[in-house]
Amino acid sequence: MKSPLALTLAFSLAIVLPLAHAGDEPDMIGTMGDMQRFMHKLGLSVAAKNPELVDFYAHELEESIEAAESIDQYHDIRVGELTKAMLAPAFEAFEQAVEAREHERVGERYDGLIEACNACHQATGYDFIQIRSNDSNPYMQSFEPDED
Numbered sequence: 001m002k003s004p005l006a007l008t009l010a011f012s013l014a015i016v017l018p019l020a021h022a023g024d025e026p027d028m029i030g031t032m033g034d035m036q037r038f039m040h041k042l043g044l045s046v047a048a049k050n051p052e053l054v055d056f057y058a059h060e061l062e063e064s065i066e067a068a069e070s071i072d073q074y075h076d077i078r079v080g081e082l083t084k085a086m087l088a089p090a091f092e093a094f095e096q097a098v099e100a101r102e103h104e105r106v107g108e109r110y111d112g113l114i115e116a117c118n119a120c121h122q123a124t125g126y127d128f129i130q131i132r133s134n135d136s137n138p139y140m141q142s143f144e145p146d147e148d
Helices: 004-022 029-045 052-069 079-099 104-125
Strands: none
Touching: 004 104, 029 052, 052 079, 079 104
């Protein structure tokens, strides 16, 4: 039978060692997954003409974009620089349309966000990752505005 101290030490190392290496590489996949989820929810909010949810998910997407901007490199690709050059301007144009409350332009600018994502994927050799607008709602959430 193993001693409790040895078991505790082994268990502690099993937990701590993976965490020590977690910071070695940026969480590119997690960041892109967050961006994709928030983009999808933003698109559903835009389609439902729900300005409160558009504002909410635009903010969440902006935070994900900022996280991507902080990634120096991923597989020798300068992710932060590309995000600042390609996606950030498209997001700023989207934000301006949202602030002006011009729904048609908001939809066009949303499409521009998707185009910016795909242009970046193309520029980096990841063109097999294609982002497309999808109006199906897989979430347990209504995107319709409240009828007060």
